[in-house]
Amino acid sequence: MEEGKSSPPSADLTSESSLEHTDQDSNKATPLKKIDVLLKATGDAPIMRKKKWAVEGDKRVGWVADFIRKYLKLESSDNLFLYVNQSFAPAPDQLVRNLYQCFGSDGKLVLHYCRTQAWG
Amino acid sequence: MAEDREILREVWDGRVPVCIQLASEDHNTLSAPDPYYLMVPRLSYFPLLMDKVRKHFLRFISPDLHEEEMWLESDGMPLKWHYPVGVLFDLHCGGSSLPWALTAHFSHFPEQDLIRCPSREVVESHFMSSVKEADGLKHRGQIITNMQSKDHKQLWMGLCNDKFDQFWAINCKLMECLPEEGFKFIPFRIHFPCQPSLQRLIKPQTDDGRKVTLEELLQEFLPRGNEGDRVVIQGIEVPRDTPLQWMSEHLSHPDNFLHICHIPTQG
Numbered sequence: 001m002e003e004g005k006s007s008p009p010s011a012d013l014t015s016e017s018s019l020e021h022t023d024q025d026s027n028k029a030t031p032l033k034k035i036d037v038l039l040k041a042t043g044d045a046p047i048m049r050k051k052k053w054a055v056e057g058d059k060r061v062g063w064v065a066d067f068i069r070k071y072l073k074l075e076s077s078d079n080l081f082l083y084v085n086q087s088f089a090p091a092p093d094q095l096v097r098n099l100y101q102c103f104g105s106d107g108k109l110v111l112h113y114c115r116t117q118a119w120g
Numbered sequence: 121m122a123e124d125r126e127i128l129r130e131v132w133d134g135r136v137p138v139c140i141q142l143a144s145e146d147h148n149t150l151s152a153p154d155p156y157y158l159m160v161p162r163l164s165y166f167p168l169l170m171d172k173v174r175k176h177f178l179r180f181i182s183p184d185l186h187e188e189e190m191w192l193e194s195d196g197m198p199l200k201w202h203y204p205v206g207v208l209f210d211l212h213c214g215g216s217s218l219p220w221a222l223t224a225h226f227s228h229f230p231e232q233d234l235i236r237c238p239s240r241e242v243v244e245s246h247f248m249s250s251v252k253e254a255d256g257l258k259h260r261g262q263i264i265t266n267m268q269s270k271d272h273k274q275l276w277m278g279l280c281n282d283k284f285d286q287f288w289a290i291n292c293k294l295m296e297c298l299p300e301e302g303f304k305f306i307p308f309r310i311h312f313p314c315q316p317s318l319q320r321l322i323k324p325q326t327d328d329g330r331k332v333t334l335e336e337l338l339q340e341f342l343p344r345g346n347e348g349d350r351v352v353i354q355g356i357e358v359p360r361d362t363p364l365q366w367m368s369e370h371l372s373h374p375d376n377f378l379h380i381c382h383i384p385t386q387g
Contacts, residue, residue, distance in 0.1 A: 058316070060316075062235075084253070085256055085261070087252050087253075087256060087261055087265075088249040088250070088252040088253040088256065089245070089249045090249070090253070091202055091235065091246065091249075092235050093200070093235065093316070094317075094319075095316050095317075098317070098318065098319035098320070099319075101319070101320050101321065102257065102305075102319055102320065102321050103256070117245075
């Protein structure tokens with residue numbers, strides 16, 4: 001968490017998206033560095049006007065899914081599936097940092113989201 | 121290789137004894153119902169094993185809880201059903217006292233800590249997703265993508281029905297690689313008793329062709345470990361000079377991940 005910073009709780013995803021916010025040496029404790037996450041719609045999922053978000057690495061995938069739900073004004077009961085590499089759905093408690101470290105490229109993590117199961 | 125196949129079999133046959141009690145706040149009878157004892161496969165997942173336990177306890181809980189999801193707790197810690205049984209055992213029990221004492225709950229589902237598991241299909245899709253992720257790391261996903269869906273089904277049914285040959289007939293394809301190269305990356309996760317798991321990239325060989333060992337993985341990703349910390353995989357402390365490629369082929373769980381449990385020294 002961003003201790004000592006005065007950003008409001010809803011600003012965890014900020015609009016900044018410069019590449020210096022990548023998290024390359026996160027083997028060390030670098031909780032302040034955010035990770036660029038690119039959110040892409042798939043199937044009949046509504047498109048987000050803003051696609052690139054800086055996310056704290058210790059946020060969970062489930063947290064990102066809740067954020068998308070809120071942004072798209074979906075009901076909490078609406079299905080929302082997130083995919084990495086257009087192939088697998090990470091567990092909701094997987095950390096964004098873990099995924100970025102293993103599947104990030106060009107300084108960002110790409111997540112596809114959809115309303116119905118798209119892959120597998 | 122014959123010897124190695126025996127290791128696969130030993131790992132497959134791993135079981136842990138558990139004793140499941142119903143949470144005292146959930147039973148509506150004067151005395152507590154008998155606990156339920158069973159041997160559970162290390163490689164399986166709790167939701168696949170709990171049908172009988174659930175049925176056993178349903179007689180003792182109030183009818184308005186009958187449709188609720190049953191969840192398990194070990195000494196105050198809610199158990200993540202999407203981790204293999206053996207990983208949970210190594211993290212939260214370790215065999216210090218057997219059988220492993222668990223509590224079954226039908227109320228107060230800990231939404232913050234656990235994912236809901238409404239059906240076996242949810243377990244299946246979680247499992248297949250992990251297999252795909254692992255193959256993405258090992259072979260850029262080429263092997264799993266080229267398999268037919270009946271092969272996927274056979275992997276899953278082999279695990280569900282505890283059929284070693286059925287499972288390995290397919291899984292051996294996911295373990296293929298050129299001996300001189302190994303996998304592209306080794307799919308692994310390091311688990312801790314009370315904090316989120318860690319997952320990173322590691323290659324099985326250095327650029328000059330030397331085999332990377334467990335010791336090197338731990339040095340790279342757990343540099344601040346203490347002397348007495350235990351590193352447990354499939355219930356055993358694997359020698360630290362074991363090559364990762366061999367471990368990945370022989371000690372991985374059916375989801376094709378090497379699950380490494382890091383147990384800090386007590387006190």
